[in-house]
Structures are given as C-alpha cells and as structure tokens.
Amino acid sequence: MKTGFSRIAEFKNALFALTVGLLVGCAQPHGVGQEKVSLLSVDPVSDINLSVHPVVTGRDRADLQVVLDQTKAVMRSPEFLENARSLNSAYPTIFMRKGWAAWSISDVAAAIQNPTNGIRYAATPVWIKPRDGGATTGSNVGPNREWAMSINSSPLANWRADDTVQKSCAINTLSHEVMHTMLDSQGWMISIDGGRAAKSSRRSGTTASYVVGQLAQCTWLQKEGRISSDEIAMCMPVFYYQKKPNSVGKFAVDRCDDFPAGTPVKL
Numbered sequence: 001m002k003t004g005f006s007r008i009a010e011f012k013n014a015l016f017a018l019t020v021g022l023l024v025g026c027a028q029p030h031g032v033g034q035e036k037v038s039l040l041s042v043d044p045v046s047d048i049n050l051s052v053h054p055v056v057t058g059r060d061r062a063d064l065q066v067v068l069d070q071t072k073a074v075m076r077s078p079e080f081l082e083n084a085r086s087l088n089s090a091y092p093t094i095f096m097r098k099g100w101a102a103w104s105i106s107d108v109a110a111a112i113q114n115p116t117n118g119i120r121y122a123a124t125p126v127w128i129k130p131r132d133g134g135a136t137t138g139s140n141v142g143p144n145r146e147w148a149m150s151i152n153s154s155p156l157a158n159w160r161a162d163d164t165v166q167k168s169c170a171i172n173t174l175s176h177e178v179m180h181t182m183l184d185s186q187g188w189m190i191s192i193d194g195g196r197a198a199k200s201s202r203r204s205g206t207t208a209s210y211v212v213g214q215l216a217q218c219t220w221l222q223k224e225g226r227i228s229s230d231e232i233a234m235c236m237p238v239f240y241y242q243k244k245p246n247s248v249g250k251f252a253v254d255r256c257d258d259f260p261a262g263t264p265v266k267l
C-alpha cells in the first residue's frame, strides 16, 4: 500500500519529468524555456560529441553513425566558417537564448568550431524514436530518461534517398540538434528555440539552431558539389519556413524532395 508520503513523492517526480520534458529544444519546437544540465552527469567536452545510442542496432546503427560523422565534419569544416562569414550582412543577429549577447552568424560558427569562455558540448547519445513527432535534445530524452538526443525516422529516410538534396536534410536535423548540446560554463543550454525564451527572437533576430541547420545543410551540398559557394545565400532560406515575418519558424521539411536531378536549390 502506498503511503501518503510516497504518493506525494511520485507526484513530485511526475511533475519534474513533465517539466524537464517540456524544457528541451527541438527541431519542431515545443519547448518552453531553457534547460540546465548537470555537469556531473553529462561529461562536457570541447568538441561536438555525438554517439549512436546502444539501443540503436543493425543498419540503423551503421547509417546513423555515418550521418553523425558527416554532420560533425561539415560543422568543423573551413567552408562552414567561410560561408558564415559571407552571410554576416544577411544574418547579423542570431538569437541564442534570452539574455545572451548578440552574435552574428560567423560568431556562432566560430563558437561551434572553437568554443571559449567555458562553452562546452555535452556528450550526447542519439537514438531513434519512430513515433515521436520530431527531433529533441534534453536531459529526459533518452530511452532511460537520461540526457540524449532523439530523432524520428525521417532523417534516416532522407539520408537513404538517392537524391543529394534530400540527403542533406538529414544533416540539417542533426546539426540543428547539435546546437542544443552546447552548454555554458554553468551547464545551461545555450541555444533555445521553443516557448517564451524563443519569442525574444522575434525582436532580436534569427534563431541559432535553425540557421545552423541551414548553414550546415547548404555547406554540405557545396562540399558534395551539388551547389557552388556562390549559391549558399540562395540555398539558406529554402529550408526555413516562417508563417509570418519575425515569428519563430521551422525546418521546411516539405522542400527536401523538391530539387531532383540538379534543379537549382532556391526559393
């Protein structure tokens, strides 16, 4: 028989789980604020640190590892930083989270490649949650409610397509989520794109996680020879959808299969 005390404890645990579940950043935003990660539990490091979660097996495991490797490689490439610099006038102010100093897109790219001032990456296992609505990163996201990143089946389906542009959409999703693995020196998530905290981006600029997803995707297309460096600015807005100007947008996943056989990647 449950005591009154254990019922209260269960209620508190459920409330905590619900709250933490809502506090994550995500590709299809449903977060409401920023999340603090225990630095003791996540082993922060100074380089992007994604791994395939042990629950992912077989072909999924092999393919996901390739996507993670490709995502990290493109985010660390010289082209990623060069492209960001070329886009500074178009993306002068990127929203990280409420209260964070204004960064340009090249500031963001530089911080990704060379984090300073105590910024670090949480070591993050990635798993596939087929029935989940989108990609999510947070401290209650793993199969055992541990710190993790979850994706649904879309990124791997995109990756397995023959079309290079469709493949690049997998890079967008994963690089977006990488932004949610960046923590400040206190363990707070730096890049927030959901809820009240993200609403500030209406006033202060473009949301970092989405811009980085676009930048990584378009840079990957350039590295694959699908677009030229001159076409990066044209490629950037293709994969971002805003219902109205100055609102928090979303990844335009419906565009992923719109560019077969060398069709120009543009709006």
Ligand SMILES: [Zn+2]
Binding pocket: 025, 026, 027, 028, 029, 176, 177, 180, 193, 209
């Ligand atoms: Zn997000």
